[in-house]
Amino acid sequence: MCDRNKDCQPGVCSCRGGKIERFIEPCLLLLLKKNQPAHGYELLDSLQVFGVSGDPGSLYRTLRRLENEGMVTSDWDTSGTGPAKRMYRLLPAGEKLLEHWINHFKAVKQTLDMYIKTYEQVKE
Numbered sequence: 001m002c003d004r005n006k007d008c009q010p011g012v013c014s015c016r017g018g019k020i021e022r023f024i025e026p027c028l029l030l031l032l033k034k035n036q037p038a039h040g041y042e043l044l045d046s047l048q049v050f051g052v053s054g055d056p057g058s059l060y061r062t063l064r065r066l067e068n069e070g071m072v073t074s075d076w077d078t079s080g081t082g083p084a085k086r087m088y089r090l091l092p093a094g095e096k097l098l099e100h101w102i103n104h105f106k107a108v109k110q111t112l113d114m115y116i117k118t119y120e121q122v123k124e
Helices: 024-035 040-050 056-068 094-123
Strands: 072-077 083-088
Touching: 024 056, 024 072, 024 083, 024 094, 040 056, 040 083, 040 094, 056 072, 083 094
Parallel strands: none
Antiparallel strands: 072 083
16 A cells, blocks of 8 residues: 555555556456457466556456457467466457547546646645
8 A cells, every 4th residue: 555645656556546447357458459369367467567456356257258248259278288278369349349448548537637737736
């Protein structure tokens, strides 16, 4: 947790509302667009870049939901040594959903930029 008297760091802020619900979803969509195909543990490691917790349960629940909704697909990769790994790929519907998330984030960013600008004007 962050000390409210110091600068907050992404993913560790104790401020109310410090986390965006379901942020794992657009992160996974973006990671799959960038690095597909990918297996779950690759995605889990990559989520840290976005400050998303490395919770395997949440990751696989989200991937399963996205697959049920037709946003991603998966196949078993039996090549190589060791156990088979589920490989995930982004589908066209998932790319469209990613675009919706990006448009939403752009709108939120504009609102936050205005909020911060207003704060900077009145803070002293």
